Amino acid sequence: xxxxxxxxxxxxxxxxxxxxxxxxxxxxxxxxxxxxxxxxxxxxxxxxxxxxxxxxxxxxxxxxxxxxxxxxxxxxxxxxxxxxxxxxxxxxxxxxxxxxxxxxxxxxxxxxxxxxxxxxxxxxxxxxxxxxxxxxxxxxxxxxxxxxxxxxxxxxxxxxxxxxxxxxxxxxxxxxxxxxxxxxxxxxxxxxxxxxxxxxxxxxxxxxxxxxxxxxxxxxxxxxxxxxxxxxxxxxxxxxxxxxxxxxxxxxxxxxxxxxxxxxxxxxxxxxxxxxxxxxxxxxxxxxxxxxxxxxxxxxxxxxxxxxxxxxxxxxxxxxxxxxxxxxxxxxxxxxxxxxxxxxxxxxxxxxxxxxxxxxxxxxxxxxxxxxxxxxxxxxxxxxxxxxxxxxxxxxxxxxxxxxxxxxxxxxxxxxxxxxxxxxxxxxxxxxxxxxxxxxxxxxxxxxxxxxxxxxxxxxxxxxxxxxxxxxxxxxxxxxxxxxxxxxxxxxxxxxxxxxxxxxxxxxxxxxxxxxxxxxxxxxxxxxxxxxxxxxxxxxxxxxxxxxxxxxx
Numbered sequence: 001x002x003x004x005x006x007x008x009x010x011x012x013x014x015x016x017x018x019x020x021x022x023x024x025x026x027x028x029x030x031x032x033x034x035x036x037x038x039x040x041x042x043x044x045x046x047x048x049x050x051x052x053x054x055x056x057x058x059x060x061x062x063x064x065x066x067x068x069x070x071x072x073x074x075x076x077x078x079x080x081x082x083x084x085x086x087x088x089x090x091x092x093x094x095x096x097x098x099x100x101x102x103x104x105x106x107x108x109x110x111x112x113x114x115x116x117x118x119x120x121x122x123x124x125x126x127x128x129x130x131x132x133x134x135x136x137x138x139x140x141x142x143x144x145x146x147x148x149x150x151x152x153x154x155x156x157x158x159x160x161x162x163x164x165x166x167x168x169x170x171x172x173x174x175x176x177x178x179x180x181x182x183x184x185x186x187x188x189x190x191x192x193x194x195x196x197x198x199x200x201x202x203x204x205x206x207x208x209x210x211x212x213x214x215x216x217x218x219x220x221x222x223x224x225x226x227x228x229x230x231x232x233x234x235x236x237x238x239x240x241x242x243x244x245x246x247x248x249x250x251x252x253x254x255x256x257x258x259x260x261x262x263x264x265x266x267x268x269x270x271x272x273x274x275x276x277x278x279x280x281x282x283x284x285x286x287x288x289x290x291x292x293x294x295x296x297x298x299x300x301x302x303x304x305x306x307x308x309x310x311x312x313x314x315x316x317x318x319x320x321x322x323x324x325x326x327x328x329x330x331x332x333x334x335x336x337x338x339x340x341x342x343x344x345x346x347x348x349x350x351x352x353x354x355x356x357x358x359x360x361x362x363x364x365x366x367x368x369x370x371x372x373x374x375x376x377x378x379x380x381x382x383x384x385x386x387x388x389x390x391x392x393x394x395x396x397x398x399x400x401x402x403x404x405x406x407x408x409x410x411x412x413x414x415x416x417x418x419x420x421x422x423x424x425x426x427x428x429x430x431x432x433x434x435x436x437x438x439x440x441x442x443x444x445x446x447x448x449x450x451x452x453x454x455x456x457x458x459x460x461x462x463x464x465x466x467x468x469x470x471x472x473x474x475x476x477x478x479x480x481x482x483x484x485x486x487x488x489x490x491x492x493x494x495x496x497x498x499x500x501x502x503x504x505x506x507x508x509x510x511x512x513x514x515x516x517x518x519x520x521x522x523x524x525x526x527x528x529x530x531x532x533x534x535x536x537x538x539x540x541x542x543x544x545x546x547x548x549x550x551x552x553x
Contacts (some may be wrong), residue, residue: 009077094137095161141236261289448517466478475531
C-alpha cells in the first residue's frame with residue numbers, strides 16, 4: 001500500500017497567486033471542494049475516491065480515473081496552501097457476486113461452480129498464490145497503480161463490510177428503507193421492481209449473494225427476513241458484519257455517507273446512477289461528493305469502447321509505443337469531450353507532450369499552470385528538449401528501413417551534431433518506441449503509388465533543386481526549394497487559386513503527393529524537416545527509387 005499523504009509541497013508566492021485565477025479544469029474542480037467547506041472548517045482529511053470492479057483486470061479507464069483524480073487533488077492542495085490533509089481511496093467492490101465467467105481467465109469450469117458468490121469467496125483461477133479471485137485481482141490493481149507511482153490508499157469492500165466499518169450506515173439504511181425504495185423504484189423495470197431490495201443477504205449455506213424480495217424487516221434486531229426461492233426456507237440475516245451487502249447504487253451512496261467522501265468522478269454513462277446515489281446519500285443524512293462525469297472513449301469508427309468487444313486500446317497497447325506521460329496528457333486534455341482512442345492518436349499525443357514540455361521553461365506562471373505538463377508532473381515537470389519530434393522519427397524509420405536504434409542515431413547525430421543517446425536519453429527512449437510503432441502499424445499499412453507524368457516531372461525538378469543545396473541544408477531551405485517547384489506547376493497553381501487561404505492549397509496537395517509516392521503513407525510532418533534529418537543525398541536517392549519504380553508496388 002502506498003502512503004496516503006504526499007510530501008509537503010513547496011509553494012512560492014507566484015504559485016499561490018496564479019493558482020487563485022487558474023482556469024485549468026483540475027483547479028476548477030478543486031474549487032468545488034473548497035466551496036463545499038466555505039461555511040465551516042475542513043475535515044481532518046479531505047477524501048477523494050475512485051472505484052474499481054475487480055471481476056476484470058485494470059484497464060486504461062482505471063488509469064484515466066486515478067490520474068485525473070490525482071490532478072484534482074494536487075490542485076486542491078495548492079488552493080489550500082497544503083494545509084489540509086488529503087487522501088485518494090481506491091475502493092474495490094470485491095464483495096460483488098461473480099455474475100459470469102470472464103473470457104480472459106483460465107479454469108473457467110472451476111469458476112462456473114462459484115457463480116453468484118462474492119469475488120473474495122471465489123478461488124483464484126490464475127494460481128494458488130492468492131486466497132480468492134477478488135484478492136488476486138486486487139493485487140493486480142495495486143501493482144498497476146504502483147507501477148505508475150500513484151499516491152493512494154487501497155480499500156476492500158469485503159474488509160470494510162466484515163469489520164463493521166459500514167454497520168452504522170447500514171442500520172440507517174434499514175431504518176430508512178422506504179425512503180431508499182422511493183428513490184430506486186422509479187428507475188427499475190416493472191418486473192424487477194416487484195422483487196427489488198437494496199439489501200442482498202449472503203446465503204448462510206451456499207455463500208451466494210442473494211437477490212430476493214424481503215419478507216420482513218426487524219429494526220430492533222437489525223435484521224432482514226427473506227425466503228430461499230429454491231427451498232422456500234425462511235432465513236433471518238443481520239444487515240451488519242458482512243452478512244449482507246447492498247445493490248451497487250445504494251452501496252455507492254452508503255459508502256459516500258459512511259466514509260464522508262468529498263470528491264469522486266465517473267463516466268458519462270453513470271450520470272443517472274450518480275443522481276440516484278446522491279439522493280440516497282442525502283436520505284442517509286450524508287452529503288454527496290463533488291465531482292464530474294467525464295466523457296467515454298471511442299474507437300476509430302466512433303463507437304463506444306467496450307472491454308467485451310475489445311475495440312479499443314489497452315494500457316499495455318499504449319505503453320508499448322509511447323511513454324506513460326503521453327497517456328497522462330491524453331487523459332488531461334478535454335475530459336468532458338468524447339475522444340477517439342486508437343493507435344493513430346499515439347504519435348500526435350507524444351509530440352504534443354514534448355511540445356508542452358519544451359514550452360514550459362519559457363512560460364510565465366500563468367501559462368505554466370495552464371500547461372498540461374504542470375498537472376501531469378505535480379508542478380515539477382522535467383527539463384527535456386527533443387531535437388527530433390516523434391513523428392519525424394517515424395518517417396525516418398520508414399524511409400531508412402532502420403531495424404535498430406543505432407541506424408537512427410547515425411542520422412540523428414549527423415542532423416544535430418553533439419546529440420547522442422547519452423546526452424539525450426529521452427530521445428533514445430523514443431527511438432525504441434518509433435521502431436516498434438513503425439513495425440506494427442506503419443509498415444503493414446504502407447501503400448506506395450506510382451507518380452503520374454506531372455508528378456514525375458515535379459519529382460525530377462525537386463531532385464535537381466536539392467542537388468544545388470549543401471548536404472547540411474536545414475529544413476527551411478529544403479522546404480523553400482520544394483515549394484518553389486510546386487508553385488511552378490500548373491496543377492498546383494489551380495489548387496492554390498481554389499483554396500480559400502491560398503498557400504495551404506498548394507502545399508497540402510503537393511506534400512501529400514510526396515508522402516504517398518515516397519513514403520507510402522497519406523500524411524507526415526513538415527517534409528523539409530524530414531529531408532533535413534534524412535539527408536539531402538538520401539532524399540534524392542528516395543526520389544530516384546520512386547521514379548524507377550523500386551518503391552511502388
